[in-house]
Amino acid sequence: MSIAVLRLGHRFVRDDRTTTHVALVSRAFGCKKIFMTDVDDSILKTINKVCDDWGGSNEFDIEIIQDWRSLIKSWKRNNGIIVHLTMYGINMEHITLDYEQERNILIVIGASKVPKEVYFMADMNIAIGNQPHSEIAALAIFLDRFFHGKELIYSFQVAKMKIVPSSRGKSVKIRKVKKSN
Template identity: 25%
Template sequence: MINVLAIGRNSYQNSLDLCVTSRALGASEITFIGKKDARLVNYINRMNSKWGGKFKVSFAKSCEEFLKTSDKAIKIYLTRYGTSFQEKSAMISTYKRIVLIVTDKEDVDYINKISDFKISITSQPHCRAASIAVFLHEYYKGRELAMHFENAAYKISQNGATEIKK
C-alpha cells in the first residue's frame, strides 16, 4: 500500500494532477494537508466509478497528525536533495507500506527529521507529479502499466477503442 502525502499549497489543477498520476500508477491513496476539497473528492470518485479501482483522496489538518497514524509505514521524502533513487531502489522495493511525501517547498525541517529515506529522483528541478510517476514506475518495475482496475465501466482495448460496460 502506497499513500502519497502532499504538503503545501495546491491549485485545484495541481492537486488533480497529483491524484490522477498517483492513481494511474499504483498508489492507493493521496492525503492533502488542509481543508477538504469536495470537488476533488467527487472528481476522483467519479473517475473510480468509470475507470475502476478504489483510489481514495483524504485530508488531514497537519502532517504531524497524519504521520502519527502512519507509524508502521516507511516514510519516503521525494526531493531533489536526497540520496539517488538508484542507490536505494533495491532496499525500498522490499517495503510494502509506504508513505510517499512530496512538498511544494524545497526543504521542510520536520519532514527531513521523520523521513526514513530522503530520495532524489533527479537533481534537477521537476514537478511533484513527475517525481511520483518516476518513483512508482521504478518501485513497481513497470508492472503498474498493466495494472487491472476492478469494476471499471470503461476499458481501453488493445486496438485503442474504448469499451463501455453497462
C-alpha cells in the same frame, strides 16, 4: 503491503490541476490511498468521478487531513516507511528499493515549500534527479521503479470504461450498468 501518498499543501487555484494529477498518478500507478491537506472540493469530485468511471472506487481512497505531522508519526509507530521525494535527497540511482513487502509506505510530496522537519521525519529523502522538476514526474518515476513497471498493466476490477489499446485512434469499451428500480 500498501503504498499511500501524502500531498503536503495546496496553493488554491494555482495547484488545482497539479494536485488532481498527483491523485490520478497515485491511483493509476498502484497506490491505495492519498492523503491531502488544504484541498478544494472540486478536486475530490474529479477524482471520485474518475474512480467511478475508470475503476478504483473500491481500491483507492482519498482522505483530507488537517495534521500531517500526526499522520507521519502514526505511520512510523505502525512500522511504516516514510519516503520523501525531494530534489535535495539522495539520487534514486544510488538507492536500492528493496523494501520489506509487509511494511506500508507513505510517499510524501510537497506543493509549496516543504517544512524542514519533513526531511528529518522521513526514513528516506529520495531525489528523482537533483534538479527542479515536477512532483508529478517524481511520483510517477518512483512508483514505476518500485513496481518494476507492473503497475502499467494493472486493470481495475470495477470500471464502467476501459481503454482498448490501439496503435491508431481511440477505442473505449463501455460497460452497461444496470439501474436498480
